[in-house]
Amino acid sequence: MRSILPDGYELDDDSDRIDREAVHLYLSGESYWAAGRPREVMDELIASAARIVGLYAPDGRQVGVARVVSDGHTVSYLADVYVLEEARGRGYGLALVRCAVDHPSIANTKFILHTRDMHRLYAKLGFGAPDERMMERWPSR
Numbered sequence: 001m002r003s004i005l006p007d008g009y010e011l012d013d014d015s016d017r018i019d020r021e022a023v024h025l026y027l028s029g030e031s032y033w034a035a036g037r038p039r040e041v042m043d044e045l046i047a048s049a050a051r052i053v054g055l056y057a058p059d060g061r062q063v064g065v066a067r068v069v070s071d072g073h074t075v076s077y078l079a080d081v082y083v084l085e086e087a088r089g090r091g092y093g094l095a096l097v098r099c100a101v102d103h104p105s106i107a108n109t110k111f112i113l114h115t116r117d118m119h120r121l122y123a124k125l126g127f128g129a130p131d132e133r134m135m136e137r138w139p140s141r
């Protein structure tokens with residue numbers, strides 16, 4: 001589904017519209033969490049996403065993405081959220097994440113995410129610090 005944002009920007013959850021090359025370029029080249037992620041891995045993650053939402057500029061270029069992994073019933077994970085610098089600071093990041101997580105197909109699941117410094121953004125959408133029941137297991141290196 002598409003939704004129109006101020007100044008002609010647009011959100012679209014059509015995974016076929018995702019510019020896979022642009023996603024790979026940003027995430028593997030510029031993000032702190034997916035540096036060096038191979039293109040074929042990125043393509044697989046996009047293909048298997050429960051939701052992948054693109055943010056598009058008025059000229060049609062993709063300028064942001066958010067990806068959700070989910071089992072559809074119990075748990076979802078929000079990942080790979082970014083907005084290119086040219087479009088930041090105008091509320092699009094918040095709209096992008098809201099569109100990714102507030103969807104009937106995953107509405108009843110609990111959501112998990114990791115962030116280094118964007119806690120304020122996610123707090124606006126109901127995310128909070130984990131309680132004592134939460135545990136994590138990271139891959140050994």
Ligand SMILES: CC(C)(COP(=O)(O)OP(=O)(O)OC[C@H]1O[C@@H](n2cnc3c(N)ncnc32)[C@H](O)[C@@H]1OP(=O)(O)O)[C@@H](O)C(=O)NCCC(=O)NCCS
Pocket residue numbers: 031081082083084087088089090091092093094095114115116117118119120121
């Ligand atoms: C995070 C990101 C997607 C936000 O996109 P954006 O379009 O600039 O965000 P918005 O304009 O919708 O801002 C929404 C809220 O996010 C928070 N926020 C935005 N930029 C922030 C920053 N630099 N530092 C801390 N909080 C920030 C604020 O709470 C802001 O609301 P406020 O202006 O009312 O305080 C964008 O800055 C980005 O792509 N950063 C680099 C990649 C990244 O860190 N991704 C998130 C990984 S968890």
